[in-house]
Amino acid sequence: MPGEIHRDDSCLFCAIVAGTIPSTRVDEDERTVSFMDINPASDGHLLVVPRAHAVDLTDITPEDLGACALTAQRLAKRQLEVLGADGVNLLNCTGEAAWQSVFHFHLHVVPRYVDDPERDRLTLPWTPTAGDPDRIGAAGRRLQDGAGR
Template sequence: MDCLFCGIVAGTVPSQRVDEDERTVSFMDINPATEGHLLVVPRAHARDLLDAEPDDLAACARTAQRLAARVVERLGADGVNLLSCCGEVAWQTVFHLHLHVVPRYAGDPARDDLTLPWVPTPGDAAVIAATAERLR
């Protein structure tokens, strides 16, 4: 398998590791959206959140929560975005499950110039209800 993040987990690909435990490894994103942007990956390879073992996904969520608190405390972030991209159409570029922990800094464009990728607008209530019914 030729997986960049498996190489980082194995230590054969250099990274700036920040945290690790028995199930996860966390490291700095080399293409950061904001200052302090990190990635949390499971040690076991999984293509995305649909492919992940539930315990590995839960471990990634726990680690992301711990690191979100750390960026608030140590970097002075005003908030945090957590993002998982699942599939190429959803912006996934490395096909090993990863959670982005993206610190947010209010009014500080030098550290954070990230903007919302869509403009929230009200949806059609009937379509929303019909879709909800399909998902029940």
Template sequence: MSHEDCLFCGIVEGTIPSVRVAEDERTVSFMDINPATEGHVLVIPRAHSKDLLEIAPEDLAACAVAAQQMAGRAVDVLGASGVNLLNCCGASAWQTVYHFHFHVVPRYDDDRDQLTLPWIPTPGDPDQIAETGARLRGDEA
């Protein structure tokens, strides 16, 4: 299903220009026009789905495989020393284009000052972690 006002649907349809690097029957991978690092690629499903909560499992799996392939190319072709795979689901998680996508961001030894983690890892409260885990499992209190 295509959505006329969706930027990424336009890229899939070819009505919006992009630099494609790979595609198959379920996915399209193309260069991000606002790259975090050299080789930053977006991987999207051809079928429109708003986000991680809406995407069909088959399309999610195909996007994951395509993202893995793009990560491998970043290492093999561009000499990246690592890769970040990022999905943003919802405005509070920084989603700005509402068509599911993975960011495949190659990382290089000299880019540590350019990109940082979005949070500072600090130890959590063990009791709260256990309680939240129980809630996510569906355990009754």
């Protein structure tokens, strides 16, 4: 990324990207840095962040979002091959109500291990149940129209 990268001096992940806070880096390129999550949901759980500060999914540039997604894909394949994971969850939390705790865009790349609670502590946060078709349709129409609340 040419030129100076925007950072937020109060941001934990900006400090990790800058190297002023230690981390276990797994991968980095021109736009992204990937490091192990210190509160892992499973063995091999890592984070992919853009080098440039962006608060969340609504703030990140399309170029950095694309770079983060491609890095997450590459590392998910590595988790499957190197760690022997059975699957991978990709998770982004946007906003405090959605469990975002560090306000620098990041993707959680969480390898999954079938029937191995020692290596995999992630459980579903909700029980999928059928929704009301009228509510689903109404929300879909509002989103199609771009209408607000």
